[in-house]
Amino acid sequence: MAKYSRVSGSVGLITLQNPPVNALSAAVRQGIVDTVERALSDPKVKSVVICGQNGIFCGGADIKEFGSNMSGPPLVPMIHAIEAANKPVVAAIEGSALGGGLELALGCHYRIAHSKARLGLPEVTLGLLPAAGGTQRLPRLIGVPAALDLITTGRHVTAAEALQLGVVDQVTDHSTVDAAVKFAQSVAGKPLDARRISTYPCPRPSDLDALFEGVMEKVRQSARGAIAPVACVQAVRAAATQPYTQGMEREKELMATLFTSGQARALQYCFFAQRAVSRWSMPNGARWDTSKPRPVHKAAVIGLGTMGRGITVALAQTGLSVIAVETQEKQLMEAKQAVSGMLERGAKRRGVAPALDRISYSRDIQAVADVDLVIEAVFEDMGLKKKVFQQLASICRPGTFLCTNTSALDVDHLASQTHNPELVVGMHFFAPAHVMKLLEVVYGPRSSPQAVATAMQLGKKMGKISVAVGNCPGFVGNRMLKPYMEQAFFLLEEGATPELVDRALEEFGFPMGVFRMSDLSGLDVGWRVRKGDGLSEPGAPSGQPARIRQGRRYSPLGDLLCEQGRFGQKTGRGWYQYNKPGSRVARSDPWLHSFLEGYRARHGLVARRIDNQEVLERCLYALINEGFRILEDGIAAGPEDIDMIYVFGYGWPRHRGGPMFYAGMVGLGKVLERLEHYHQAHPDVPYLKPCSLLWRLVASGSPPLHKWREVIKKLHSQL
């Protein structure tokens, strides 16, 4: 809807009304068309102001409408009518002017923004382009390079930057509507020809071809297969090389391709899933809206290795007081220096003062006695973590939340070391912890809803996408990684190379294939876990075949590399070779290839040709199958939780929506059929056996993802 009133005698004020973000739904568009017509036909009205209610101008087109038959007046002619008006129209921008919201403002003759407002064309992040004239007006207004930057990245700019770029005409610290009304009065009756952006010539940089080639190359590299950024460049190129009307035709044509694409569906799904995961629930019925978090003012971090340092930075940047504890003097000194460096670099980037004085360092764990919440981040060893939890239980004042940053260990077992297991949750950060967006909040059977709510809220404050998950080995993310990596190892045994597997996964859209990732994070990490699980030597019972452990197929390839000291980048050798330890540029290693040949020969394995499709199906479907098991077990409340964990923590390409969304796109029947096929070929690999939830979903006609929870509920009620 849009409300109309006449203010200050001669200004028609149009207020967009569609909470919470005044998205341009059919009703809002109709409201704008009607009220603009009314203002223009009222002889008492000399100028017009458009604003949004509740301190937000407009969050853009209504994304929820994209999946349905769109009705109501289209945006493009609506904005043209505003631009063509014979009375000045001023946009009063508070809060946000995004996507169609900014395009609406660009159709106005003047734009006045509040100093706290943010503006942008984020359509590319939804798999689209600014198809209400944004790709044609913005370059005409601010030049091609700046427009390309905003449109291809979708980044939001502050009012100050918008003013500098020329997107807005004025910035105010006071009431934006009052300023806009005053301004509208001052320009009433003035000529408007020079204010219609569509009539501007597009500034043509002299090196146009080189500029577009360079941008296209950069965009293709960072897009990892996403098509919208490429289409955005093509649309802006049309603005730079063609008259406005033809540019608009090109914009429409490109949008038509994007609008119905699977990538747009995936990215729009991610937009809503990202918000849905904050509405968490636990199997006992506890929920986000009935559980009250407790405020956290002072927190402590125990253990200042890589993870502890990142967590300390993330907490301090949130404005909390942090006590950082490390018992080893040398480690403590190194950590202090590293943390200060990270804070200083971060503060410089954001143009603020570094939060150095928020942190106090100590070698004595007693220093944490009066904090509200502790995050333990010591070495991943159950014995050591148990000891720390016992100490914390006796040191901390009653009511302190005790959290562990374990990436796979039993949170409930740690809780049992304390007097108040209900105050214990996992807070599983991802490295580097001050940068990575994902936080798994792990509840055990005894964790209280308040502890979960508090950890979730703290995560949000740190700018994380926090996902609440149940307690099981590896939780959600690392549990699903196991079958994925296992398949990659098996593929090497059967004839693939690390390069072949990685290429297939990188072409799919992962920033790094499984072996390059393993080299980066260190092969010894998995080795230690396998040793702990009794899989790797010396735990394996003698006399059993090397490639069978605990009754199932096992590949000792990773263990064999570790035995040679090949831990990945840090040792300069792993699945690839590096110029020197710590170097990041992976090169093929002939040694590894002949090692694989020798290994196959020793075990009587004959290498066969493996193609990209098999790599993707085996690795991804095994991972997805485990995702279904996780849903079946109630470890994740819904597919969105799994998808956001993979998108924000494991590099799953966002334009493919996450593993569970991807399974729906491929077709659950097809995923089931391929898993069955591979399980028949490899009956000693339980991860390839399709799980019962997948069977159940296919039997119920492969319902869309938002209906899976009903099937899961039914399954649980029958158990």
Ligand SMILES: CC(C)(COP(=O)(O)OP(=O)(O)OC[C@H]1O[C@@H](n2cnc3c(N)ncnc32)[C@H](O)[C@@H]1OP(=O)(O)O)[C@@H](O)C(=O)NCCC(=O)NCCSC(=O)/C=C/CCCCCCCCCCCCC(=O)O
């Ligand atoms: C910054 C925000 C605006 C606010 O952030 P915050 O305060 O933190 O609040 P949130 O939690 O994010 O949001 C609150 C709730 O609001 C929901 N929301 C937000 N924005 C929208 C929206 N735009 N539409 C619908 N709903 C929205 C959000 O989901 C929350 O609800 P819930 O918790 O999920 O229940 C922030 O919200 C934000 O960044 N929003 C998104 C901004 C954005 O991306 N805007 C761009 C939208 S796309 C657009 O504008 C496109 C314009 C041009 C398109 C022209 C369309 C023409 C179609 C032509 C088709 C031609 C093809 C023909 C094909 C054929 O031939 O058939």
